[in-house]
Amino acid sequence: MNSMPTSSNSPADSVPGQEERSLFANFRLVSLMTLLSRSLGLVRDMGMAMLFGNGPIMDAFSIAFRIPNLARRLFGEGALSTAFLPAFVREREQQGLTSAWRLVTATLIWLTQFLSGVTVVGLVLLLGFYLAGFNSPEYQLLLGLTAIMLPYLLLICLVAQISAVMHAQNRFGWPAFSPLILNGMWIVTIWCIAPWWSSPESQVYVMAVSILFAGVVQLFCVLLPLYRQGYQYTADWRESKADVRTVVRSMVPILIGLSIAQINAVSDSLIAWGFSAPEVISNPSDTLLNTAWQVRYPLESGTASALYFGQRLFQFPLGLFGLALGTVLYPLMARHAETGRHDLLQSTLLLGLKQVIGIGFPASVGMMILAGPITRLLFEYGQFTSEDGLQTAQMIAAYGAAVWSSCALLILHRGFYAMGDRMTPLYVGLQMVLLNLLLNFSLIWVWQGVGLAISTAICAAIQVVLIIRKFENQIGKLNRSELGLTLLKTSIAVTAMGTVCGGLLFVLPPSDHFTQRLWNVMLPLLAAIVVYFVAAWLLKMDFLWSLFTREPKSELDS
Template sequence: MESQGKSLAAQGQVEKGIAGAAGIVAFGTLISRILGFIRDMILANLFGATIAADAFYVAFRIPNILRELFAEGSMSAAFIPVFTEYLSKKSRSEAKELASAAFTTLLLLLCIVVAFGIFFSPLLIRLIAPGFVDDPHKFSLTVSMTRIMFPFLLFISLAALAMGILNSTRRFAPPALASGVFNVVSILFVFGFTPLLPEPVYGAAIGVALGGLAQFLIQVPALYQEGFPLSFRRPIRPLHPGVVQMGRLLLPTTLGLSVTQINVLVNTLLASYLVAGSVTYLYFGMRLIHFPLGIFAVALSTAILPTLSAQAARGETEGLRQTFSFGLRLVFFITFPAMMGLILFRIPIVHLLFEHGEFGRVATLGTANAVLFYSIGLWAFAGIRIVVPVFYSLQDTKTPVKIGLVAVVANIILNLILMGPLQHGGLALATSLSAILNFSLLLLILRKRIGRIDGKRILNSHLKVLFASSTLLPASLWLNAHEMWLSAGDWLLKAALLSIAIVVSAASYFLIQASLKSEEFYFILNLIKSRLTKRSQTPR
């Protein structure tokens, strides 16, 4: 009994550590997402759902996908387990050597990839947006912006490497805030260069490339403080064994985490054949989905991976099970009501954020339709972010790839079936349904792999979440009943009403969870109380 009590106490400390780290990452991500929405609002106001906007969002799709794969995915998933193993089982100097070797290999490899990407940009655009070929101006504009933004791949990959090192040493704040720097630089270049260029939208493309560079450079001082400066290692030596191990994990890891992004690319390809504006509607719809997904699911995934990797390296299977259960329950506790909120408040949100300047009522309704169908899969997108790192912590990269390929095939079939009757909404719905399939299959296989996954506890938590989320319905009915959402103007009043509806919905949700004695609610509440107590006791 005593050893069991110690084990529970130790796991409690692990969960508090994960939640604290996730809070830091979530705060940084929140700042970044807010800045990202400001950038999107500026772009929507300047370019609306025009040819220039469609061209920019197709060109931006490539670096944006790479950002989500590398900065929020495969680089960390491949690097952190190996780097954590070096920190846990070998010396710090060997870990430092691994960091330098990874930096050198990545730099040389990506310089070649970027050069090829710039040269073959026309072919790339023909592949992902073949519907643009019939419009020479639109095609040429997209190719030019793709070339401007392609170096983003190099910069964001180096930023992801820096993030992996810092997260492994439990230094979460600098990487979390770095993505906000990217958006600041992007906004400055939209304002500073757009009026000066013959093609104004080029200012946005320049901002993306330089924003990626800033996201890497802002983390360099923290690397020096942790004792891991990224020095160049002579490439003529044989590859470092740790880099070889990373390489074995990186490609399958990228494929496993890229399922959603491959589906988005397929959507872009098919949307290029639909009416003008369809690509823009899907882009803005996914941006709204990424707000809760990035703040909560990606933040928790980022914070949980080093712990899962350390537990796997030490052979602590029971601890790994409990950490996974904790992560899945906590992410569902937050993302499911967020999903309900996006569905119920979608038109007021899109209207308030984007319906300005060139972005009119038709664009609002098109984007709201994309939000509706993307939101259906939000809980699955979030769940994948938690279940996939468990496989990677066990250094199993093949299973997520196999299941991912099944999901991609399912998405293509569903796209072809649904895009006819639902247009771009059908493409968004297909992405959601394939994500649900992906998550469900991964969860079934994980249960076979590690045995029980605390299923009864997870189910009990999820049922409480489902019941409590129904409290969002009254506020949404009240908000949507107002006719002000049909026309422009009264922006402050609209912002106030939307804020009231969201606050009332959130308060109702948390009150119901408290009355149901939700474990996740009281965990968060106690964590907040503990942090506030520590702050009040800290000498000033």
Template sequence: MPVSLPSSAHNQRRGLLRAVGTISFYTLLSRILGFIRDIVIARGFGAGMGADAFFVALKLPNFLRRLFAEGAFSTAFVPVFADYLAAGDTQQTQRAAQAIFTQLLLVLMVIVALAQLFMPWLIMAAAPGFLDQPDKYQLTVDLTRITFPYILFISLVALAGGILNSHQRFAVPAATPMLLNLSLIGAALFLTPYVERPAEALAWGVFLGGAAQLLVQWPALKQIGFTVRLRWEPKHSAIGRILRLMGPSILGVSVAQVNLLFDILLASFLSSGAISYLYYADRLVEFPLGLIGIAMGTAILPALSAHAAKNDDAALNHDLDFALRLIFLINLPAMVGLIMLREPILALLFERGAFGSETTHLTGNALFAYAMGLMAFASVKVLAPAFYARKDTKTPVRIAIICMITNMFLNVILMFPLGYVGLALATTLSSYLNMLLLLRALKKRTGFKPHGGFFKVLLKGTLATMMMAAGIWAMHGHVWPHGGDVTTTQRAVALLPTIGVGVALFLLTAWLLKLEELQMLVGLLKRKK
């Protein structure tokens, strides 16, 4: 029987849409800058030794970023901070945040110092295949020493972002990633001529980008009345609560990151360029994933935490149901479009300079495997916060361990017949397992199940996507230029109208089928305009 929503629930959904819209807008700008960054890197470095070394040097601090900053720390900090906000004691709330800031800064400084000391062994463990190429190995060690302090900057950025998001201030945390892309673009274009090894410029771009992201947070924190200062209270109750939540959460988040490092480890034994193919393919999948999956996960955690603090599972399930509908309606057409147009998109974005047509084709193979997992990647970003909001970290950890073991097994099995494509496909398959296990666990914990009309939305979304796919297929076959001497302008003139026709057919079909969720989204955009 359909569940009718009171006006307060509709207001909550509109508020969630506004938050997602804000995050998605700045994420879109950041992703556009990210593509410009990757175009610059691809043109100058292609998929050679310097690119492989830099991508490994970027992966290691990103591993800890996702582990501490956007992973275990954020999922533990936001629910605890939400409890302090709900209590209404501003002085105690600020005191708790300052104590957490001090301890986090100390831990990060120790981690960075140890990493600098043991960097050769870290690279040996992360990319053992590089040991047969001494120059590549040493370059990777040197680059990672430069990029590694990024984890200190970005973890403090995550703390500031958690405070701002909990105050419903989503714009600044969502906009700051643009600074990293701008820094990398500037370093690649202007710093490269002044360093002995060109890839060093990219590493310094990461360092400077992290510092810039941290600096722009302070004015936003002052606007909400938060004072950044050191407060030495290692026994503060908030720190203890966060650590208790972080313990299992670190294990859970590290499972996904261990999978990524295991992919690099295996790819380092494959032919030169394999790491770069996976990187460029992953970057394209991250575009739609960031716009809705990560944006929705970021926006929904404070809302779910507020519902959990009131023990209101019904409201939590309503928000989760609505979020999953949007995930499906946006990511299904994105997945189909990305698969159908993978090589044209790669050619338009990257095929120039050191990035040739063969690299486009090889990267497209990895993109096909990754793109098939887009629905699962986005759904997990929304489902996992439902557990963290209820301070249940053990369930997603247990599920993540199962998926990690599955992913490693599939990596080894699929790598032999499919090479680097097998590594991407293993990630996709294990993510679908993760999604299904999280859904089953939520049903047991909160009684979550799709509300009335959910499967009708799925059917309508599928029909709209099929119309989009038909339009893309018809357009692409007639307008895409062929031959070896094709300019970027010719590719853009062929590809952009094809995408436009596909999007128009999807929206037209959705409007004819009266998809309420998209109508709400369009209405919100009109009001914002």
């Protein structure tokens, strides 16, 4: 895109150079920490696959961990920053830092009380399920693991809240480092602690306890820096109750809107677990979901585990690119919306969508092509068999189709939040929850477990189309011809990339040795990256390079 001179009264020019440099420095810091955390997450998943394989133990663990993990994403993936930060900054600027710390204290106390109540109610329900006669080994394991990890919900949400306060103080280091603590302790437990127990059931309980302990360490690692920033407990925190209620009211629709994908992921896992045939079959009737109607289980054992591993791989490019891009563009969109410059807001959104096409689309295709080699490299060791690998690779490929659309939704949702519209993403997202459930219960009878992942990809693509239309109704039509040209050029580059990547996979020999498996992933991956960016350069896809420059201001304001 040819940049034009920016007017002197452009909102982008109102940002001081030092503040802008700080923004990109923080972006690089968060991106680096995200890369390290996701890399450690892959290592931990490799360890879990080696230790438990795909089966009822890993199924139960993945379901039990999803409950606190869902809470982490609900409170930590943008909702707290979006709802709490404006209130904190406004209080600090208008009433002073003492009043702002009072708001922090009131919010932390309310959050502790609320989540403690949720935890207690959850533990009572689990006890009720146990007393109601859910005494099969699979149910007992699921209930026990859930009971152990449920308090992690409180710990990790407090970590997210404190991190939001530190973000408002322009401190990003410790909040970004916090996930590394969990993954690091998880990995240490897999290789150094769990092997001291002989049975897989005991080992998986040890893993659950280690996660709870890691939550305590995470909390202290953000709480102590907060005190060093000057935070002080204020006994008169009740005076900020009205402000807390305002934050909560604005947070609720944002929480739900941002977490539609997580709600769908949990429902997918529950369906996978409930509709999977038992691993051990003692008589032919065990293969029947409904004996009277002779209906067989549509899914095989280990489907929930394959979903878990597939979603973990799916989150890797989504976190590195989608969340990072949303972090950079959201302040710009918020500033343009605040000053009423809908033309600049439209340009920023257009740039974000072009980046999603230019980066997210090839990421989707690459993930689909390399699903098999990635699975063999990361997971096919120990108890994780080749059959487990095939099942997981299918999940990774299906989820890969949703990378571009999920990245687009991260940008589009923030566009609505920048304009103060919290309800439109919520309404559209709730429609997608219903559609996802309908597709889930339909596709599992056609494509078995991979149908759950395909349903997610379909719903994400439909949601992108609906959200764009809603956005255009508010700020006007986007430049469809520019988006179309971007899609055409990207398709040509991706075709060249896919041809080279697939050709290398065809000639590289399969192997059980780690070095050859690594080579089978890295050579096609590096070749695909080089071919794609060379093709992008030849096709003059100049918008791609703005993502790597220090000040993409001219692109946004052209």
